[in-house]
Amino acid sequence: MASPSRTLFDKIWDTHLAAPEKTEAPGLLYVDLHLIHEVTSPQAFSELEKRGLKVRRPDLTFATLDHATPTTPRAPGSLPIYINDAAKKQVERLEDNCRRHDIRLAGWSSEDRGIVHVIGPELGLTQPGMTIVCGDSHTATHGAFGSLAFGIGTTEVGHVLATQCLLQRKPKTMRVTVDGKLPRGVGAKDMILAIIAELGAGGAAGHVIEYAGEAIEALSMEARMTVCNMSIEAGARAGLVAPDATTFDWLRGRKYAPKGAAFEAAKQRWSKLKSDPGAVFDTEVRLDASRMAPMVTWGDSPDTAVPVSATTPAAAPGKAAEALAYMGFRPGHTLLGEPVDAVFVGSCTNARLSDLREAAEIMAGRHVKSGVRMLVVPGSEAVKRAAEAEGLDAIFKTAGAEWREPGCSMCIAMNGDSGKPGELVVSTSNRNFAGRQGKGVRTVLASPATAAAAAVCGAIADPRRILEASYAQ
Numbered sequence: 001m002a003s004p005s006r007t008l009f010d011k012i013w014d015t016h017l018a019a020p021e022k023t024e025a026p027g028l029l030y031v032d033l034h035l036i037h038e039v040t041s042p043q044a045f046s047e048l049e050k051r052g053l054k055v056r057r058p059d060l061t062f063a064t065l066d067h068a069t070p071t072t073p074r075a076p077g078s079l080p081i082y083i084n085d086a087a088k089k090q091v092e093r094l095e096d097n098c099r100r101h102d103i104r105l106a107g108w109s110s111e112d113r114g115i116v117h118v119i120g121p122e123l124g125l126t127q128p129g130m131t132i133v134c135g136d137s138h139t140a141t142h143g144a145f146g147s148l149a150f151g152i153g154t155t156e157v158g159h160v161l162a163t164q165c166l167l168q169r170k171p172k173t174m175r176v177t178v179d180g181k182l183p184r185g186v187g188a189k190d191m192i193l194a195i196i197a198e199l200g201a202g203g204a205a206g207h208v209i210e211y212a213g214e215a216i217e218a219l220s221m222e223a224r225m226t227v228c229n230m231s232i233e234a235g236a237r238a239g240l241v242a243p244d245a246t247t248f249d250w251l252r253g254r255k256y257a258p259k260g261a262a263f264e265a266a267k268q269r270w271s272k273l274k275s276d277p278g279a280v281f282d283t284e285v286r287l288d289a290s291r292m293a294p295m296v297t298w299g300d301s302p303d304t305a306v307p308v309s310a311t312t313p314a315a316a317p318g319k320a321a322e323a324l325a326y327m328g329f330r331p332g333h334t335l336l337g338e339p340v341d342a343v344f345v346g347s348c349t350n351a352r353l354s355d356l357r358e359a360a361e362i363m364a365g366r367h368v369k370s371g372v373r374m375l376v377v378p379g380s381e382a383v384k385r386a387a388e389a390e391g392l393d394a395i396f397k398t399a400g401a402e403w404r405e406p407g408c409s410m411c412i413a414m415n416g417d418s419g420k421p422g423e424l425v426v427s428t429s430n431r432n433f434a435g436r437q438g439k440g441v442r443t444v445l446a447s448p449a450t451a452a453a454a455a456v457c458g459a460i461a462d463p464r465r466i467l468e469a470s471y472a473q
């Protein structure tokens, strides 16, 4: 008999199962929110049209432009200049598809536009207990609200557009408990890099992770999103945090969140979304936040993260040796002092207001080292407005950084924002795969504070050193 104690994942799964899983067929899951962007939707719409199908629930579908969009500052009202015709066509096709199928689009003229995983939560589209899908691997970000959110392929985007359902095999569950308190100068990005280093790139494959424990509960919503965002980098299907007062306070008043009495009623329902005491997970992992430090990656996968003052592996076997060679780092050496060419603060991992504040705290009154290029790219129009309202743009510009328009930008370099071959880029994004930020570019993943410290020092540095100097003043 099944255990009466259920995990948060089980609860969401059970309430969304339209048809149960059988040995010969996956279960059918109802989808509450389908987010789409210009890269993974065109073929899905073409397929729909080929079959003469309509979008089943345009009202549960929401689109934005983010991956292929230029981020170069533009005069108000002027048209964006795309890196190539392919990028322009992708965007125009999404605009056209949304018009034809009556789908809400946060397009060029919208004050809501931004990276899909930044705007969903920001607009209150993302809510606890929902099933959320998007043709994008970092959809787990939305799990920070206690929703079951995962990436799907383009074929599945078509299925969801046509049926609002998705065929899914039930994943396993994993609980990652983080005890203790994060030390000063160490943040959510460091925490998730430490978790991924512990689990390994495939360590959570086939699992949905629930992040729990004192250190997770203490995180802001933005920080929880940073953690959930990178679940896929450990191979997980999704990442979740049980909703609590932090979640409810963050959601109250957002554009598409329930209002007034409806919000209070929703809060009552959402409060029940937690794993029962005694719920059994397939895998349990425990970490101690108080032992965590600012992290940097030495290789070409996110699981090569180490504390910034630690050394690269001394005796590196095959794959690690290749990764070190690509990165141009020596085995058994610290990365501290490695000269950097560029710094990128942005992406769906770290381009929210709190991330920009974290970087700005280091940049204030300091200057980007000469010869280093620094790009600061807000995650959305709303983040950009809020940052400008409190003068963060001025801090970055005065320091010599570029303040750009919202988009994915140098996280994936599809829009033309990229590094040059051989350059070392310290990046707040989530993937350091060879060539992701441009051909031959070497990417070091880090927190906004560590990225800003690298910009100021012109080399990989420990942000705590700079922060301590500021605190001492």
Ligand SMILES: CC(C)[C@H](C(=O)O)[C@@H](O)C(=O)O
Pocket: 039, 040, 067, 135, 136, 137, 138, 151, 412
């Ligand atoms: C372009 C898109 C399909 C891709 C993804 O699925 O994640 C991108 O967002 C990424 O981060 O690599």
Ligand code: SF4
Pocket: 066, 067, 115, 116, 117, 136, 138, 347, 348, 349, 407, 408, 411, 412, 429, 430
């Ligand atoms: S910011 Fe990067 S990781 Fe996030 S959706 Fe865009 S390309 Fe993917």
